[in-house]
Amino acid sequence: MSTVTTLGAPGTVDAPFAEALAVLGVTRPDTVVLAADLSRYTDVADFAQRYPHRFVQVGMAEQNLMGVGAGLAKAGWVPIITTYGVFATRRAYEQVALALSTGRRPVVIAAFLPGITTPFRATHQAIDDIALMRNIPGMTVVDPMDAIELRAAVLAAVDLGGPVYVRGLRGTVPAQLDADTYRYEVGATHLLRDGADVGIVATGLGTTWALQAAERLESRAVRTAVLHVPTIKPFPTAAVLAFASRFPAIASVENHSATGGLGSAIAEALSTAGSGRPLLRLGTGQEWPPAGSLEHIRRSVGLDAAGIADRVAELLRQVTR
Amino acid sequence: MNARPDASTIEDLAYRIRELVLAMCVGRGQGYAGQGLALADLMAELFGRAMRRGEDGGYRDRFVLSTGHSAIALFATLGALGWYDQKELETYGMDGSRIEESPLEGVPGFEITGGALGQGLSQALGIALGERMAGRDTTVYCLLSDGELQEGQVWEAAMAAGHHRAANLVAIVDDNRMQADGATAEVMAVEPIDAKFAAFGFEVVRVDGNDPAAVAEAVPPGGRSAAAPLAIVLRTEPGHGVPSFETGHRVHYIRAERALWERAAAELAATRNP
Numbered sequence: 001m002s003t004v005t006t007l008g009a010p011g012t013v014d015a016p017f018a019e020a021l022a023v024l025g026v027t028r029p030d031t032v033v034l035a036a037d038l039s040r041y042t043d044v045a046d047f048a049q050r051y052p053h054r055f056v057q058v059g060m061a062e063q064n065l066m067g068v069g070a071g072l073a074k075a076g077w078v079p080i081i082t083t084y085g086v087f088a089t090r091r092a093y094e095q096v097a098l099a100l101s102t103g104r105r106p107v108v109i110a111a112f113l114p115g116i117t118t119p120f121r122a123t124h125q126a127i128d129d130i131a132l133m134r135n136i137p138g139m140t141v142v143d144p145m146d147a148i149e150l151r152a153a154v155l156a157a158v159d160l161g162g163p164v165y166v167r168g169l170r171g172t173v174p175a176q177l178d179a180d181t182y183r184y185e186v187g188a189t190h191l192l193r194d195g196a197d198v199g200i201v202a203t204g205l206g207t208t209w210a211l212q213a214a215e216r217l218e219s220r221a222v223r224t225a226v227l228h229v230p231t232i233k234p235f236p237t238a239a240v241l242a243f244a245s246r247f248p249a250i251a252s253v254e255n256h257s258a259t260g261g262l263g264s265a266i267a268e269a270l271s272t273a274g275s276g277r278p279l280l281r282l283g284t285g286q287e288w289p290p291a292g293s294l295e296h297i298r299r300s301v302g303l304d305a306a307g308i309a310d311r312v313a314e315l316l317r318q319v320t321r
Numbered sequence: 322m323n324a325r326p327d328a329s330t331i332e333d334l335a336y337r338i339r340e341l342v343l344a345m346c347v348g349r350g351q352g353y354a355g356q357g358l359a360l361a362d363l364m365a366e367l368f369g370r371a372m373r374r375g376e377d378g379g380y381r382d383r384f385v386l387s388t389g390h391s392a393i394a395l396f397a398t399l400g401a402l403g404w405y406d407q408k409e410l411e412t413y414g415m416d417g418s419r420i421e422e423s424p425l426e427g428v429p430g431f432e433i434t435g436g437a438l439g440q441g442l443s444q445a446l447g448i449a450l451g452e453r454m455a456g457r458d459t460t461v462y463c464l465l466s467d468g469e470l471q472e473g474q475v476w477e478a479a480m481a482a483g484h485h486r487a488a489n490l491v492a493i494v495d496d497n498r499m500q501a502d503g504a505t506a507e508v509m510a511v512e513p514i515d516a517k518f519a520a521f522g523f524e525v526v527r528v529d530g531n532d533p534a535a536v537a538e539a540v541p542p543g544g545r546s547a548a549a550p551l552a553i554v555l556r557t558e559p560g561h562g563v564p565s566f567e568t569g570h571r572v573h574y575i576r577a578e579r580a581l582w583e584r585a586a587a588e589l590a591a592t593r594n595p
Contacts, residue, residue, distance in 0.1 A: 053454060054454070058481050059481065061481065063439075063440075064477035064478050064480075064481055067440055067441075067444045067446070067447060067474065067478065068446055068447035069447060070443070071445060071449070071450070071451060072448075072454075073447075075454075076455065077451050077454070095440060098434045099434065102434040103427060
């Protein structure tokens with residue numbers, strides 16, 4: 001069910017993934033970290049240096065990366081497999097599905113450069129990874145909204161008893177959740193902001209974007225609630241349906257294609273429940289997003305605060321006309 | 322420890338594996354019998370002699386079947402060793418049976434999900450590295466096939482095995498020279514297999530996979546001491562042990578009437594008691 005979660009003072013955390021690995025280095029001697037020539041770009045280098053005997057480099061070869069990870073799991077280790085989301089999913093999908101997911105062993109795939117968070121276009125922007133991972137039986141799929149949630153999700157993932165796909169955020173990462181009180185739990189959703197007029201369901205960085213849009217809507221007298229859903233699979237259906245039932249229409253915001261990810265999961269839940277509630281799915285569309293800064297790309301695909309706010313306001317106009 | 326089994330014990334085991342392979346195909350009149358028969362000598366050597374057992378009787382060395390379609394050989398081997406009874410093995414490929422033609426991991430004896438070809442060597446390498454990192458003396462034997470070498474992932478794994486000097490990894494290539502679309506050499510040439518593995522840092526031997534003495538010499542017992550992984554290129558004859566299959570059914574998959582399976586069993590028996 002949904003909990004009301006209070007945001008802490010906004011800040012940043014340097015290399016939250018490295019922090020999580022540092023903790024696991026001490027608390028979980030059964031963990032090993034794998035890299036495919038991106039350890040310096042996924043905040044893994046510190047772990048590799050401190051625990052060289054628990055670090056496996058496979059070079060630029062993601063299919064083998066997944067297979068070696070599966071083998072390590074079968075030798076009793078808990079592998080934490082690091083690479084970019086595009087390579088973890090498109091390049092090595094069959095290996096993730098068969099080698100990592102036909103057994104039930106704990107394994108964590110930490111997949112960086114989610115969505116449009118990279119200036120390189122289709123080669124590096126993982127805009128379809130959630131859609132792919134969501135279709136693998138037994139896979140848990142997590143899209144953390146900030147550094148605090150990423151750290152907590154990685155620490156929790158090693159204990160989930162099966163494969164977990166976590167979207168990673170590297171370098172200096174915004175922090176909004178309260179580090180002292182936040183706990184990651186599969187199935188939990190977080191009401192980050194309440195409002196009576198319209199509801200936005202969001203995940204990952206999309207949650208921050210939704211909160212920004214909600215501010216703008218508030219100034220236009222549209223009271224907007226934001227429900228953060230960090231776990232796309234298993235999908236917290238009951239909590240999302242309960243949230244949706246409070247509004248004449250809802251929107252979804254995600255750093256991912258509007259097809260196959262959070263928005264689709266909500267649509268499936270609404271239609272299965274027989275709800276006719278209108279849903280506006282906001283994400284990337286059926287064109288490859290452009291190159292450039294995150295701000296530029298967000299504006300281009302309509303995921304900047306103004307773009308989201310305008311479309312949500314229009315949605316509300318349509319349903320209340 | 323028991324004394325090392327002698328050659329006749331291994332040959333008895335190989336014969337029993339072949340009997341079970343044929344018995345498994347009778348029910349539906351079809352199966353990967355060619356591969357099962359061809360691999361019997363290797364499997365007998367591996368499970369009867371090379372792989373070490375722990376005090377509980379279970380194997381401490383590990384076997385990874387990458388070529389999932391050759392599951393029949395592993396099922397028959399484990400059947401000959403008492404892991405499965407013949408009645409159950411005879412349900413091979415039938416609805417609801419766990420004796421699947423290409424099973425997922427988790428069925429006793431099957432460490433990985435093979436059959437989506439090309440995935441096994443990576444996992445065998447991962448197990449080998451993981452065992453070494455844990456300080457355990459474990460040898461990992463991985464069976465793949467010549468056609469499978471066309472999958473790029475095999476060479477990603479080979480490169481990494483050589484780089485990491487995974488001396489506790491033994492890759493065995495079932496060089497049967499056939500694949501789904503025809504002869505391997507015509508579909509997509511994979512030779513020279515030995516030179517390719519050598520270039521990736523493996524020690525390599527080539528051997529006649531249906532000469533039990535040669536197989537015994539080529540397959541190292543668990544705990545091999547070496548500086549590099551080993552690749553064994555095992556030239557096998559599909560259908561070996563059943564003369565009419567050797568000559569008439571050099572195909573990827575055999576479908577036949579019950580009478581033909583019964584004749585095959587008689588031919589196999591005749592090789593035993595000429």
